[in-house]
Amino acid sequence: MTVYFPEVKKKIRFEGPDSKNPLSFKRYNPKEKILGKTMADHLRFAVCYWHTMKGLGADQFGVNTIIRSYNKAADPMKQAEQTMEAAFEFFTKLGVQFWCFHDRDIAPEADTLAETNKRLDKLTALAKKMQSDTGIKLLWGTTNAFSHRRFMAGAGTNPDPHVFAYAASQIKKAMEITKTLGGAGYVFWGGREGYDTLLNTDMGRELDHMAMLLQMAVDYKKKIGFKGQLYIEPKPKEPTKHQYDFDAANCLAFLQKYKLLKHFKINVEANHATLAAHTFPHELAFCAANGILGSVDANRGDLLLGWDTDQFPTDLYDTTLAMYIILKSGGFTTGGLNFDAHVRRQSIDNVDLFYAHIGAMDAFARGLKIAARLLKDKVLDNAIKQRYAGWNSKLGKDIEGGRMNFEKLEKYILKNGEPTLKSGRQELLENILNEYI
Amino acid sequence: MTVYFPEVKKKIRFEGPDSKNPLSFKRYNPKEKILGKTMADHLRFAVCYWHTMKGLGADQFGVNTIIRSYNKAADPMKQAEQTMEAAFEFFTKLGVQFWCFHDRDIAPEADTLAETNKRLDKLTALAKKMQSDTGIKLLWGTTNAFSHRRFMAGAGTNPDPHVFAYAASQIKKAMEITKTLGGAGYVFWGGREGYDTLLNTDMGRELDHMAMLLQMAVDYKKKIGFKGQLYIEPKPKEPTKHQYDFDAANCLAFLQKYKLLKHFKINVEANHATLAAHTFPHELAFCAANGILGSVDANRGDLLLGWDTDQFPTDLYDTTLAMYIILKSGGFTTGGLNFDAHVRRQSIDNVDLFYAHIGAMDAFARGLKIAARLLKDKVLDNAIKQRYAGWNSKLGKDIEGGRMNFEKLEKYILKNGEPTLKSGRQELLENILNEYI
Amino acid sequence: MTVYFPEVKKKIRFEGPDSKNPLSFKRYNPKEKILGKTMADHLRFAVCYWHTMKGLGADQFGVNTIIRSYNKAADPMKQAEQTMEAAFEFFTKLGVQFWCFHDRDIAPEADTLAETNKRLDKLTALAKKMQSDTGIKLLWGTTNAFSHRRFMAGAGTNPDPHVFAYAASQIKKAMEITKTLGGAGYVFWGGREGYDTLLNTDMGRELDHMAMLLQMAVDYKKKIGFKGQLYIEPKPKEPTKHQYDFDAANCLAFLQKYKLLKHFKINVEANHATLAAHTFPHELAFCAANGILGSVDANRGDLLLGWDTDQFPTDLYDTTLAMYIILKSGGFTTGGLNFDAHVRRQSIDNVDLFYAHIGAMDAFARGLKIAARLLKDKVLDNAIKQRYAGWNSKLGKDIEGGRMNFEKLEKYILKNGEPTLKSGRQELLENILNEYI
């Protein structure tokens, strides 16, 4: 069998924090138990096919910089098969349990939908076999309804229903193959569902159409018996000037309005959160507070850059707080940590792909362990308990119990006067967090 | 009677675009009919009490720069009365129909709530008399539950229910005096309803409390028979690190979740829109598309500055597109254009207050007239009609009519193949807009 | 001769503001005299080859959307020739006087530098002929030292001197052909001259190398007798995380440090200015104040988007203030207004290219006329004169004349006390500006 990553001879192993081997895990020990569950089960790492296998370093100002041996074949289907083989070699050597893909990542588009779907079937069969051979599973599948020129003005929100129909056909097929591959979920990222200018846009009508598309997906899911979780992945802008799924709250508003809430959860991407002027932890906490936290696209943005840099996540503050919120909300069920990240354009070697994933996995392993200690020591829990203690008083309970109104509360104040203020202790909590890191 | 604005001898008049008199309207002709309604009735301009009467030029790096004669009295209640007199002199000379205020703007806080409320009653009586004398009306009232130190950690979302009770008591009174003054609406701006750090915050519980407070307000409104419209005013951040009412979509999600949607509309502020990474027209269009467009805080931000600069609105692109969306959605009913804006810190003369408001009123008058022409000529309507023409085809109607599903749509594509793409014509529409300005 | 833009039969004409023909100029009347010079001579419009001829709508999330007939030939050199022909057809029909290009825009790169340069010679000869046939001139040429993968880590600032040598070779050739074509200038835009991470970067050394490269260019320019003006075009970021030519001030610091100031001026791009957190007028005013205002890349960014959207300039505030500053500083000598802008991805028709340029030219024509009236009426001049009047007093003249020091100034204050403050009149000036628009 062809070897596509000869630089890495064998599976990456855990060697502990003192190892100087850059091709080892220093923190991620898949079998280690944390709060009663293995690290692997907590973190449910997935490699994404688009960046890791198909990304070659091109940007808006330059062509590809990266050359991979699995792209050498002249025949596009041959190339697709070799890419799939290389992918599973990579997944296996890295030691992740999951992968994620768009339909168009695994099979090149042909001249007609029928032909394209045949190609997809072929590659799906290959993927299924390789999943079975390796034990690696599909975290989620999705449709690329944004790269082809037909989607330039949207997929579900296109001003032309012909394009809507095309998007629907693509999603139909992508849901089918996701089911075939036993995917634990299916993601909707509306890369072109938004507008470039309000001058030519009927926002209300487009949103209605989007809801219809999602309702059809819900119906079709039921029809084919696909059991995976459906997710919406918010992003505020890019490629369009303004996207409808701006952030988790926008999605929540939309899902409630169109009675779709019970069918969808949110796939939170760190970099999309910051593009929407939220922190990554904020979006996670918002989803947790609203019962819609589903899965995570684990990457990192650059807050001084205004586009999706999709860097590998290495910031320990972010990985710690993310894992803390995820643990507090019960941990992943169908979701996981998908590395929607690509190596920098100058990281042209195969081995850079390994470094990048290893660093990210170690950073999340470290985040998990720190978060578990924070939870166990109840450091933040106690601070919050103490800060909200008043809500356990008679007054607090009466309000929360629905037994108060404006008149009663006014009487309370007329009698009791001013409250006593308490410090928020932000600096102390930040210091404590630092000592845990 | 004392004159506080002696620099402006009489009411500002419409003199037309050729006038060189800076103390005249060049565009705003209140009685002029546009699309069958007077400009005054379309625009429903309001002056805000906080910035216009109480704002004196202080910023985070410097003290007050502006000296007003109505602030000279040593006794705070005397000062409050003189300010009220000056306010109605200003409103009258400017020729607006409405004003807006926070409870604490019109009467200084005393040592106890009871005493503070007495002061409020006194000033409310004065305001009522002056409204009656001048014919000027109250667009909306609101509560300042963010300036006092007791609200440092929130009002409705405070970790201490004692503060919640205080906020409720204040809102109760503010709703009462708004009713007394015949206010057409009541606004909730949650200046401290958010968090400074997630480390000490229970977001879910705080949001529940916020909903309880708003429900109590709905109940109390019914009880006292206040007929005004309730509004929420979104703002993403400042003064807190992150506010719960981030943008219109966040508010919509919240109102739906807590079954409050039918009781509230949105008060869109231009500068808050841009702080949330939306354009002002976007927020208006989003509200219109979701049936929650209520009123407008008409100001202008600086997109290169990250705080609420609250400048007077003079950008003709913004005033045109705002009025276009407002007209399209049926125009204001209870709402209006409130100038939540303050003169720059160096604009220290009384006359600058007039210049600022005149310029803003002229800019919106111009925006209204341009928008009316755009509507009349159906320039954008036709472009949109043509762009979405496909939705009037059989396919489009079948989708919108709920008669399609994934299988049928796939069949359609297998039969019909690729769609024909049409230009979005953004540049042409931008050119046309420019020619209307 | 092949016609590439059959949709536009003849040269775009001035038809005045009442024309409803979208393929006419409503404001740009090339022969009209403004302040003693024709509009054409004031504005010196240039079309850029990269966006207008070579841009086909691809973005980071999607492939090309635009299909042009001049790209149909299978042979890349045939394609290049047909593109050149199409370009001059476009320039001529549009009625601009200038064009701009990168070396790699006009001729595709071959396997070796020698072969590539031969191709360049061929296309340069063709361009020269077409310039001569049409009377259209070259505003400036430049080198693309950022798209090829060899430049992934910089050109002049590459950690490998081999790449430095390659960049030098390319610039050498590009300067030669710019001279051949009679270019009025030559631009350096350091698309990869910056860093992606400080962790692997020696900033000081890289800056030294950059200066050496520019010094060699100065030397070579002299050697070959090229008389055009050299420009640096600042951009803060994108494609790299941080670029050395961040803004005009960064360039000024660099040019002074390395004794290059007398050889270079700045090519200010509107969109780059806002990415650097400056307004477009600020960058122009800064350059004017420091004697380094050279030429302009006339486009428009979207302040809510963090990347170079390169939209066509249509904002009348920007075009007015830009032309005001340019006129105040004496107008263009070697420089001009180059439309470094591309049609939106959905603007797929040939005719959209015309709409886009026409709208931009009209917007600048309007800006020029408004600016000329502002100048003539001395509206801003008088306000500034009055505001700085104190500097014509004895005190002001003594300070400016170098006759004061700290002791004397302290004595002045001890004697004269507090200054009298004057309003900055910002709102009034904004109103006046609006009335001129």
Place this chain on the structure above:
Amino acid sequence: MTVYFPEVKKKIRFEGPDSKNPLSFKRYNPKEKILGKTMADHLRFAVCYWHTMKGLGADQFGVNTIIRSYNKAADPMKQAEQTMEAAFEFFTKLGVQFWCFHDRDIAPEADTLAETNKRLDKLTALAKKMQSDTGIKLLWGTTNAFSHRRFMAGAGTNPDPHVFAYAASQIKKAMEITKTLGGAGYVFWGGREGYDTLLNTDMGRELDHMAMLLQMAVDYKKKIGFKGQLYIEPKPKEPTKHQYDFDAANCLAFLQKYKLLKHFKINVEANHATLAAHTFPHELAFCAANGILGSVDANRGDLLLGWDTDQFPTDLYDTTLAMYIILKSGGFTTGGLNFDAHVRRQSIDNVDLFYAHIGAMDAFARGLKIAARLLKDKVLDNAIKQRYAGWNSKLGKDIEGGRMNFEKLEKYILKNGEPTLKSGRQELLENILNEYI
């Protein structure tokens, strides 16, 4: 003697990382030697008077939240004296070596400059005594020429020379008392040196005036024999719309243009760096590369907020990279780490002031230790050495030695062809950095 911070009984001690005492240092061990120098000598921590002693939690939307016992006296001079006593109690208990102040922080302004200066003399005498009693030194002094309304339109760049004279008088006095107190430096932060609108501004003339003011300061410094280092502190905006000292590069351009470079270094503030769209390490590295790195205002901004949040620095990535660059450039001579930071508005207790400073000092101590290990292990040095190895080849040396020109370099490429590309290894370096943290 009155005790103002009774909550902290004695000097904060180093107790090591395992201590759970929040009022102890876990990392900062002042006497510990790192690379041959004590931590105290490396870090040169300073407490700032304005935020720490005078900041009371007010923001643009709310009044003071913090009550300090040293503010109780009715007489402002009494208050000033008690504040000074409290300050030295705080410095001593915290265990810093330095403090910093603005003239107006230590003594309240009186009705005339003469009277104000007398007050300053009195407080300076007290400070001098307390410095002598405690051994604490002055890192730098500065002038507040931005809070008073007279400076609303600038100090050195005011359109009125009378204000220029006032600013000069204030700086004169502030330099004198800084000298009296043995200050190691003097800072210029031009809080109002910029513009609110270009419409009323003569940028070139204002910059000339600024240079004159700084030249007078240089002259006066010489005259009185003040030996401290002069610094400029860049900030891009806030309070003004645009400040002239935008960033380090702007300052460098200005200092070169006006021949002031040899007299000034830069005081880099972390939060100002990010407001200018640079990272804190970037500004330090830029200053180091240009020989102008002087001192540091050690704080932290919030990259999602657009104003100066002045938070205490606790991000270990920032403290590590900052100390790395500072160590590489030779460490502080006259400069140090001044905590230009204030406790959050809800941190109302005295003890929060201690927590905040302790956390920041520990974070920088940790950064110092990590940076020292990075240096010792040459981790980054080796990566950079290897990446730039080509510059040690003949080609590299010939270029750096000035022995190459365009023709020779072209010959080199014609002979040698394409360079071999090397990975930039960004992810690996980020992983390594993480393992050091």
